[in-house]
Amino acid sequence: MRFIQHFFLIIVFCAFIASCKEKNEYQSVFKEIEVRLYDSISDDFFLGDKKCKECHQKEFKNWKGSHHDKAMEVANSETVLGNFKNITFESQGVTSRFFKKGKDFFVNTEGPDGNYHDYKIAYTCGVFPLQQYIVKFPNGRYQCLKTAWDSKVGKWFDLYPDFKIVHSEWLHWSRGGLNWNTMCADCHSTNVRKNYRRETDSYNTKYSLINVSCEACHGPGKQHVNDVARLGEDYVNSDTFLMTSNTSPKELVDQCARCHMRREQFSKAYDFKGTMLDHYFPQLIEEERYHADGQILDEVYVYGSFVQSKMYQNNISCTNCHNAHSLKLKFEGNALCAQCHEPQKYNAKTHHAHNINSEGAQCVNCHMPGNYYMGNDFRRDHSLRVPRPDLSLKYGTPNACTNCHNDKDDEWAWSSFKKLYGTVDSIHFSEKLIPGIQGEVNAHEGLLALIQDKKHPEIVRASAVKALEKYNTTIFIQQYIDLLEDDSPLVRATSIDVLSGINNRNYVSYFLPLLKDTKRTVRIKAFYGLSSLAKEEVPEVYKKDYDKVKKEFWNHVNSNYDFVGGRVKEANYYLKKGNVNKGIEGYENALKIDELNNSLRLTLANLYYQNNTFNKAESLFKKVIELEPEYGPVYYSLALLLAEQNRVEEAIEQLQKAKIKMPTNNRVYYNLSLLYNKKGDYKNAEKILYEGLKVAPNNESLLYTLAYQFYTTDNYKKSRTIIKRLIKLHPENPQYMRFLDELKTK
Known part of the structure; x- marks a missing residue:
């Protein structure tokens, strides 16, 4: 049909x-x-680089041999750079041997079962400063070896030399962390369709061209070539041909961004239609990914940094610095920055305080410091910021001065800065963002100011929206609701995420209009926020939109079901609907992907607990303890589970361990006291409460429990003393006055 x-x-x-x-x-x-x-664009619409060369010889020459050209190739004697002359490499107890059989390249290394096998190299991935090697696995999977070739110095090296990765772990080269289909393909080839099949946990990944070809950036060439042939000199570029000289700077950055940013994919496949936010949502400035001021930390690539910069705000794009086809810098050294910045003023010792032509005199070393990723790949921070030693002193963020002068401290750097430039003459967004991301008291005021000031970069405002979640978000409900109509889709989408996490039933009327949003990412997030809403509850005016976005949502979930995040999203969708069994099933499936993920295991254990499946919950809590014996909260959770089953002695034992692991947690002392009281050990019940009050002298729960403890043991005088203290601390609470009145009768 x-x-x-x-x-x-x-x-x-x-x-x-x-x-x-x-x-x-x-x-x-x-x-x-x-x-x-087509669900995505057919291979027939892509003509290949040789066709492009016919009219664009200069561009083709620049592109040939570039990192884009070499992004992925069939493994053969011309493309493989590594030494496969029966060379062995050992790391973290695993010995890999690289060798050849005839013309084919092989590695003998540890497989997913923990045993050693021979694996044929199918493809190369990248060229410099490292080259990875791809192995074909069953079910359409392709896996990238954890051992890569250092193209700079000519040696094998481990991408994760400091981590002992066991064969059952997600990060093992044979599993999800280094799976080509989902981690590499979309950005290393042209017109990729991942084609993940959740029913069989398999792939049928396709691409039109193996590498990052001309058409990976400019779009399928068939219509362009046909139009040129049909119209001749009357040809005018249509919007089917992307990344041209007429593309606006910000649009160009967004088009490059799809492969040069850390992001979550929302479409089944990139089809060269719509905008970036119809296909991907970028990583915001959050802890563990970025430093609190927005400097790079984890592997976040370039986009999230560059859009923070004044360069981006002033319509500078990637091609102002990089040749669009060779990818090389347009100028060497400070001449690159001197395109815009007056060299007499900035390329002078009076500005940078270093000898001319020295490393310290290079603009990029102060304004674009970097980190090494994947072992040997040095990548610069593209936020192009002024070093701020004063913020380093205040918040512990890095600065370029002490990154280079590692024998000096931040005090020295700030003193030197002031001698050269005086105090800082403008307020950077990070001065308000850092305290909020770090969760400092009252920092929400700075976050709100960032959010409301539309002069700040979108990603900064959206990150401030996310950081505000650390505070009592119920206070800011109206602000979040107002932000659902913000001009920035990043801000709208992030506001949906926050409101969805509070109580999505309360905001149904505000989410429904967003099913019509122009950006797919916003629509899908709105649908997810409406998870608890049954279809029959949807007003007639939104039913068609609801059905349309429902398909987009499930395309998003199913396409990402090979990620833990995709399975968790499905699980949480069902939990929001009140279907606990389907939620549990979802977390069980997520744990199958990453068996060592204790975050998943703890969530699943608590779901079992809530569902009265105590034996499964106990088993998972104990597994977490086995894997992470220093993680205090798991002992606490296990203790509550045991107490629920009236296994008091076992619960006390676990709470005593929790007290050692997290001695400042008030709830541990509170619950431990209750358990001692339950078994009639009033002496230890009282002792534990006093221990807790040494940590938190004015803790309301501990004081009230101690007062009640004295009351139940007929020690009314001590009970009155504690209650009077509580009344002084909390005069607004009438319960304490009633308690005192009761004590006066004793």
Whole structure:
């Protein structure tokens, strides 16, 4: 039936073209038929680099041999750089041997079962400063070896030399962390369709061209070539040809960003239609990914940094510094920055305080410090900021001065800064963002100021929205609701995420209009926020939008079901709907991907606990203790579970361990006291409460429990003393006055 429908559409399309005279009509119908015929763009629309070369020889010459050209290639004697002459490499107890059989390249190394096997190298990935090697596995999987070739010095090295990774772990080269289909393919080849099948946990990944070709950036060339042939000198570029000299700077950055940012994918495949936010949502400035001021920390690539910069705000784009085809810098050294910045002023010792032509005199070393990723790949921070030793002193963030002068401290750096430039003459967004991300008291005021000031970069405002979640978000409900109509889709989407986490039933009326949002990422997040809403509850005016976005949501979930995050999202969707069993099933499936993920295991254990499946919950809590014996909260959770089953002695034992692991947690002392009281051991019940009050002298729960403890043991005088203290601390609580009145009768 599907084939018949497609055949009929083709006939109608051809008949229409025969009578169509206007090129705009031709282009619009072409696009329409393309969308209707294919879930993604067919390989037939991609003509290959040799076709591009016919008219664009200079661009082709620049591109040939570039990192894009070499992004992925079939493994052969011309493409493989590594030494496969029966060379062995040992790291973290695993010995890998690289060798050849005839013309083919092989590695003998530890596989997913913990045993050693021979694996044939199918493809190379990248070229400099390292080259990785890809092995074909069953079920359409391709895996990247954890051992890579250092192209700079010519040696094998371990991508994660400081981590002992066991064969059952997600980060093992044979598993999810180094799976080519989901971690590499989308950005290393052209027109990639991952085609993950959740029913069989398999892939049928396809691409039109193996590397990052001309058409990976400019879009499928068939229509462009046809238009040029048909129109000749009258040819005018249509919106089907991307990344041209007419593309605006910010749009160009967004188009490059899809492969140069850390992000979550929201479409089944990138189809060269819409904008970045119709396909991907970028990583915001959050702890463990960025430093609190927005400097790079984890592997976040370039986009999230660059859009923080004044360069981006002033319409500087990637191609102002990089040749679009060779990817090389347009100028060497400070001449690159001197395109815009007056060299007499900035390329002078009076500005940078270093000898001319020294490393310290290079603009990038002060304004674009970097980190090494994947072992030997040095990448610069593209936020292009002024070093701030004063913020380092205040908040512990890094600065370029002491990064280079590692024998000096931040006090020295700040003193030197002031001698050269005086105090800082402008307020950077990070001065308000850092305290909020670090969760400092009253820092919400700075976050709110950032959010409301639209002069700040979108990613900064959205990150401030996310950071505000650390505070009592119920106080800021109206602000979040107002932000659902913000001009920035990043801010709208992040506000949805925060409100969804509070109580999505309360905000249904505000989420529904966002099902019509222009950005797919915002629509899908809104649908997820409406998880608890049954279809019959959807107002008639939104039903068509609801059905449309529901398909987009499930495409998103199913396409990402090979990630832990995809399975968790599905699980949480069902939990929001009140379907605990499906939620549990979802977390069980997520744990199958990453068996050592204790965050998943703890959530699943608590779901079992809530569902009264105590034996499974206990087993998981104990597994977490086995894997992470220093993690205090798990002892606490296990103790509550045991207490629920009236296994008092065992619960006390676990709480005593929790007290050692997290001695400042008030709830441990509180619950431990209750358990001692339950078994009639009033002496230890009182002793534990006093221990807790040494840690938190004015803790309300501990004081009240101690007062009640004295009351139940007829020690009314001590009880009155504690209650009077509570009344002084909390005069607004009438319960304490009633308690005191009761004590006066004793």
